[in-house]
Amino acid sequence: MHYPLVSIIVPFKNTANYLPECLDSILEQSYANFELIIVNDHSTDSSKAIVESYAKKDSRIFSYNTNGQGIIDALQFAYSKSKGTYVTRMDSDDIMVPNKLELMVTALQNTGNGHIALGQVSYFSKEGISNGYYSYEKWLNKLTRIGTNFSEIYKECVIPSPCWMVSRVDFDLCGGFNSNIYPEDYDLAFRFYQKKLKCIPCNQILHLWRDYDDRTSRTSKHYAENYFLDLKMSYFLKIDYHTDRNLVVWGAGKKGKQIAQKLIDQNISFNWICNNKKKIGKHIYGIEMQQFLLLNTLPNPQIIVTVANKDEQRFIRAFLHKLAFKAAEDYFFFC
Structure with a gap:
């Protein structure tokens, strides 16, 4: 098997409570040929110190500070520093299962360009998971299991973020992180769809989503319902x-x-x-x-x-x- 370099793009801001578990899950991957491009988005807690301590111990970790503001600027800056043949994202409060990268690289090598490697996801929280999140998880995993994600793209975000991997060629073809539209993960899913990338089915949970009250997707205005509807209508009128x-x-x-x-x-x-x-x-x-x-x-x-x-x-x-x-x-x- 060939082992191409994988670029893992991770923006972070004030996630000190979760970063060690996240970083450990990355460093414990069965697939070792990766670079972790991790960018600090103006954290005010101990997040930066935690990342720097990990970077001193592992040469695959490249730590930066963004001069911009917000997750999109951080993603764009991180990608500009990356070199991998394959590209994936990671959230600084989530957890990868140990064979996530290995299975995704294998899937892409077996199918070639023009495809997206996906994985099923599972929420976890100290407070328990609401029925709404459980329903979304169940619906999304059903689509991922058979690779029909794009068939329902106007319902919700059908690409499990950040549980995807694509070739750099395809990522650049889709505009990468260049778009400044929120919600950025749903916008990227639409651009994958627009360029007719094919979803590779996956029947395994590869990513653990952490839920908590002050998670960005819960608190930021950029993830309000009107943003989602504007995005849906914009792409529907453009594509379908x-x-x-x-x-x-x-x-x-x-x-x-x-x-x-x-x-x-x-x-x-x-x-x-x-x-x-x-x-x-x-x-x-x-x-x-x-x-x-x-x-x-x-x-x-x-x-x-x-x-x-x-x-x-x-x-x-x-x-x-x-x-x-x-x-x-x-x-x-x-x-």
């Missing part, structure tokens, strides 16, 4: 929307209204449907709400589904299936 088809929004709840407003703001015409008898015939933002049965007669529709209720989603999928509509081509679930 066809102007010669009849665009349809299914659902008039909070997300349906938000999407409708965004389409109106961009002067994009659409039909608005639902299966709620109380709303049919009413006008919202000047647009009449129509019955979902409109799809029986509307020529060549393309549907954004914004209904979150699981039972309703099953009904919608069954109805669209009867019409021979194809997922991720004719219809897209945004919830």
Whole structure:
């Protein structure tokens, strides 16, 4: 087996309580040919001292301070210092399982460029894991197990961050960390999708996600719901929307209204449907709400589904299936 260099990119800020466990999990990898590019994003705790103590003991660790501000600047700076044939990310509060790098490198070597190596993930927390996070973990791992992650990219981030690895060639093709759009991990997933990289199935847990109250994804405004929806709509209109088809929004709840407003703001015409008898015939933002049965007669529709209720989603999928509509081509679930 050939052992190409792997660049592990790690930004950190005030994670002193978790860094030793994270760094130990990296240094204990069964795959040894890696460089750890770790960048301090203005920490005010003992994080920097911890990293420097590890760097003195292991020549594979390269420690830097960023002159920028925030995780995106740190990622961009770290990548500029990297040299690996393969590229992956790591969060400074998470844990790698011992054979994570080995399995990912092997997967990429077996498939070649144009692919993303993935792993299943598992949350852990002293306080226990909420039903919402457990559901996300279960859903994401199901996609990863069969490599169909991109089929539901408009629901949530379908690339388990930071449990992915790609060749440097493919990473650069997708723009690397150059984008300044938040949430940065979801934006990167969309760029992988846009460049048609293929997900390599994986049936093993390779990464442990730590959850705690002041984790960045919980506290930063950059990970608020409106950022996610803006990102979804931007890439949908760029990648999958066809102007010669009849665009349809299914659902008039909070997300349906938000999407409708965004389409109106961009002067994009659409039909608005639902299966709620109380709303049919009413006008919202000047647009009449129509019955979902409109799809029986509307020529060549393309549907954004914004209904979150699981039972309703099953009904919608069954109805669209009867019409021979194809997922991720004719219809897209945004919830």
